[in-house]
Amino acid sequence: MKKFLLVLVALFAIVGLAxxxxxxxxxxxxxxxxxxxxxxxxxxVVNAEVNGKYFTEPTRHGVVFKDGSNGEKAILRSLDxxxxxxxxLVALGATPGNNVKLTDMTADMDHGIAVDGEKLDVYIxxxxxxxxxxxxxxxxxKGGNTDLDIRFGGNLEAAKExxxxxxxxxxxxxxxxxxxxxxxxxxxxxNVVQFFGNDTVLPADGTKVQVIFRLHExx
Amino acid sequence: MLKxxxxxxxxxxxxxxxxxxxxxNTNLEMMINTGQxxxxxxxxxVVIGLIIQxxxxxxxxxxxxxxxxxxxxxxxxxxxxxxxxxxxxxxATLPASIIREGIHQTSIPFSTINYLLLSWLILGFIAxxxxxxxxxxxxxxxxxxxISWKAVSFxxxxxxxxxxxxxxxxxxxxxxxxxxxxxxxxxxxxEYIRSFxxxxxxxxxxxxxxxxxxxxIPAVLIxxxxxxxxxxxxxxxxxxxxxxxxxxxxFYIARxxxxxxxxxxxSNTLLKQVDDFFARYGKHTVIICxxxxxxxxxxxxxxxxxxxxxxxxxxxxxGVGQLPATIVYSYVGGMLTGSAKMVLSGILILFSITILxxxxxxxxxxxxxxx
Numbered sequence: 001m002k003k004f005l006l007v008l009v010a011l012f013a014i015v016g017l018a019x020x021x022x023x024x025x026x027x028x029x030x031x032x033x034x035x036x037x038x039x040x041x042x043x044x045v046v047n048a049e050v051n052g053k054y055f056t057e058p059t060r061h062g063v064v065f066k067d068g069s070n071g072e073k074a075i076l077r078s079l080d081x082x083x084x085x086x087x088x089l090v091a092l093g094a095t096p097g098n099n100v101k102l103t104d105m106t107a108d109m110d111h112g113i114a115v116d117g118e119k120l121d122v123y124i125x126x127x128x129x130x131x132x133x134x135x136x137x138x139x140x141x142k143g144g145n146t147d148l149d150i151r152f153g154g155n156l157e158a159a160k161e162x163x164x165x166x167x168x169x170x171x172x173x174x175x176x177x178x179x180x181x182x183x184x185x186x187x188x189x190x191n192v193v194q195f196f197g198n199d200t201v202l203p204a205d206g207t208k209v210q211v212i213f214r215l216h217e218x219x
Numbered sequence: 220m221l222k223x224x225x226x227x228x229x230x231x232x233x234x235x236x237x238x239x240x241x242x243x244n245t246n247l248e249m250m251i252n253t254g255q256x257x258x259x260x261x262x263x264x265v266v267i268g269l270i271i272q273x274x275x276x277x278x279x280x281x282x283x284x285x286x287x288x289x290x291x292x293x294x295x296x297x298x299x300x301x302x303x304x305x306x307x308x309x310x311a312t313l314p315a316s317i318i319r320e321g322i323h324q325t326s327i328p329f330s331t332i333n334y335l336l337l338s339w340l341i342l343g344f345i346a347x348x349x350x351x352x353x354x355x356x357x358x359x360x361x362x363x364x365x366i367s368w369k370a371v372s373f374x375x376x377x378x379x380x381x382x383x384x385x386x387x388x389x390x391x392x393x394x395x396x397x398x399x400x401x402x403x404x405x406x407x408x409x410e411y412i413r414s415f416x417x418x419x420x421x422x423x424x425x426x427x428x429x430x431x432x433x434x435x436i437p438a439v440l441i442x443x444x445x446x447x448x449x450x451x452x453x454x455x456x457x458x459x460x461x462x463x464x465x466x467x468x469x470f471y472i473a474r475x476x477x478x479x480x481x482x483x484x485x486s487n488t489l490l491k492q493v494d495d496f497f498a499r500y501g502k503h504t505v506i507i508c509x510x511x512x513x514x515x516x517x518x519x520x521x522x523x524x525x526x527x528x529x530x531x532x533x534x535x536x537x538g539v540g541q542l543p544a545t546i547v548y549s550y551v552g553g554m555l556t557g558s559a560k561m562v563l564s565g566i567l568i569l570f571s572i573t574i575l576x577x578x579x580x581x582x583x584x585x586x587x588x589x590x
Binding site for chain 2: 052059
């Protein structure tokens with residue numbers, strides 16, 4: 001009887017492990033299919049979570065890596081590292097601007113500069129929502145412009161030095177890997193504009209989302 | 220037990236107010252973890268409170284707790300409620316997000332944190348009521364039953380100052396006001412007062428009160444502006460009366476908060492000598508100081524409040540002493556520069572020396588009689 005039970009348990013174990021192996025193989029197969037798909041559409045995907053705090057509070061940070069010093073200061077809390085994001089953009093073929101210096105960040109309203117670099121198209125999607133333009137999830141204070149001109153600012157050295165985790169800033173920035181050229185440095189500090197997460201579009205606080213970066217295409 | 224719970228409860232209230240206030244400054248909020256300010260200041264306040272309690276010098280009673288809840292509750296509502304864009308929606312996310320950031324647990328939903336926060340505030344207060352009633356019946360030494368007006372006044376004063384610096388709309392006004400007064404530009408002050416139309420006199424009055432409490436702001440700017448806006452004698456009356464109100468305010472602030480400290484910090488002999496001096500020569504001293512253009516108006520008012528000088532003596536001496544300068548500054552206004560200013564200063568110094576000589580002569584005669 002004992003031997004029989006042992007054999008039975010062993011059989012179950014074999015079947016179970018085989019099943020896992022099968023699942024892994026199928027996962028790998030589907031990952032491979034996804035990789036093939038991604039290769040067809042060159043893009044960088046950043047996994048993130050919604051930070052509901054900024055539905056009602058202003059911020060200048062669109063997407064920040066959660067372990068950076070500004071990890072809790074953004075509309076979206078990235079689960080992916082800003083340095084890996086930089087490398088992925090370079091691998092995509094994007095050219096960094098590297099034109100904004102740290103000293104430009106303390107400029108007054110008349111002396112700010114706009115970020116330069118490869119123009120990027122940015123989208124966002126989440127479970128149950130097909131991809132939509134990133135601008136749709138941003139709300140601005142009265143008179144503010146939510147039309148974003150996202151550029152690959154670069155700033156890898158500043159990002160390594162400051163460790164803020166900044167991936168996408170909503171006005172031009174000397175530390176964020178990408179930022180918005182439509183607003184010069186100091187725009188939010190000098191209250192030219194305030195940005196918020198759009199709670200009528202974004203899902204609830206804590207929801208996982210994917211932010212998609214592609215090289216700009218003229219349409 | 221009651222003392223510890225009320226200490227912890229009130230420390231939490233103050234720490235929360237501080238964290239919310241810092242959060243309201245967008246630039247500060249972007250730079251620092253306000254949740255850590257909440258946690259850090261909470262622990263610091265509890266530790267300091269425990270140390271002072273062990274020395275037997277701190278009693279935060281039930282009524283003081285209630286007054287703290289009311290005062291700081293109103294402040295918090297004023298700070299984050301009725302937002303022009305979001306109404307009262309910020310209450311649902313802001314406190315919870317500060318706590319979440321402080322404990323580095325970003326996966327906890329806001330609703331859970333709000334539930335825990337409200338539970339702590341309500342149950343903590345119920346515990347304080349329960350323990351207070353128990354203590355009233357059974358404690359050997361009676362616990363604080365009466366309201367501490369000093370604590371209430373200080374809290375209200377602090378809430379007003381915090382509002383001026385942290386409430387978004389008010390802080391803009393405060394910054395503009397500070398820039399205007401700090402620029403020493405009379406024309407800017409004149410335009411600022413004029414911009415309030417029918418309320419201009421009231422605003423000027425409040426500005427003079429403000430400059431009395433916050434010593435670095437120059438009263439002479441307001442005096443010049445009043446003359447330019449309202450006419451010289453109307454401006455002089457407004458400047459004189461508002462300066463008197465400011466002087467009385469400083470006198471009583473010092474008397475209410477400072478006299479007790481002065482009594483504790485000085486020896487009885489020294490204090491008696493100072494009190495005797497001001498009892499006899501207080502009004503003359505105040506008149507001299509009011510006449511001298513280089514002596515701070517506000518410091519004299521605070522100083523007089525710390526002594527045992529009678530209120531009416533102080534009031535009359537201040538009224539008489541500041542009158543010449545007020546009339547002249549109002550009449551001549553911004554034209555008082557260079558040699559004209561030196562002549563006026565010389566005349567006022569001469570008056571002061573005359574009174575000083577009178578005081579010294581009187582003191583000498585009294586000592587001679589005693590011998």
